[in-house]
Amino acid sequence: MKKIGIFGSGSVGTTLADGFVALGHEVKIGTRDAAKLDDWKAAAGPLASVGSFDEVAKFGEILVLAVKGVAAEGILREIGEAVLSGKVIIDATNPIDDKAAPEDGVLAFFTDLRKSLMEHLQEAFPSAHFVKAFNSVGAHLMVNPDFADQKPSMFIAGNNPEAKAEVSDVLVKFGWEVEDMGKAAAARVIEPLCILWCIPGFLENRWSHAFKLLKQ
Secondary structure (H helix, E strand, O other), rough: EEEEEOOOHHHHHHHHHHHOOOOOOEEEEEEEOOOHHHHHHHHHHEEEEEEEEHHHHHHEEEEEOOOOOOHHHHHHOOOOOOOOHEEEEEEOOOOEEEOOHHHEEEEOOOOOOOOOOHHHHHOOOOOOOEOOOOOOOOOHHOOOOOOOOOOEEEEEEOOOOHHHHHHHHHHHHHEEEEOOOHHHHHHHHHHHHHHHHHHHHHHHOOOOOOOOOOOO
């Protein structure tokens, strides 16, 4: 079993942490306010712990970036590339512009289609192995999504094949069908899936859906 370090104590971070704990992994969540996770830690059991971002980075063999997109680079720079070097980083972030309200249900991003947030992070920390995943669905559906007899698709991208294989194994165990879209540049189109996923929620309060790639 791998040790899993998760940056972020919101619903995405705790949901994925619970999923990893259920599989038997040791999990440490990084937060600036450890007290807010007291109840989660008590419920999650002995495999769960809480620490600083630096402690989480050193602890985790696989890391999960589950913070706001605007905060992602700053947190990783605090830790430093030396600690992140060689580690798989599951990038669940989206470059949502918090200063702009959705327009007709459409979120605003602070990036454009010429470069994704994950590409920027990969360039900033070249010795880490980023894999885009979990960004195109709500937290409540990230682990064991129930769509009757169908498995939804999780689109991933990243430059390192071994890292993608590790993340794919996690996704399969979490109940997903993995669709590998190639290298980091593919995050330019995977990240905007968040915008598409959110439109029914903002317009009609429908949040219980996921994407499926149909094949012949």
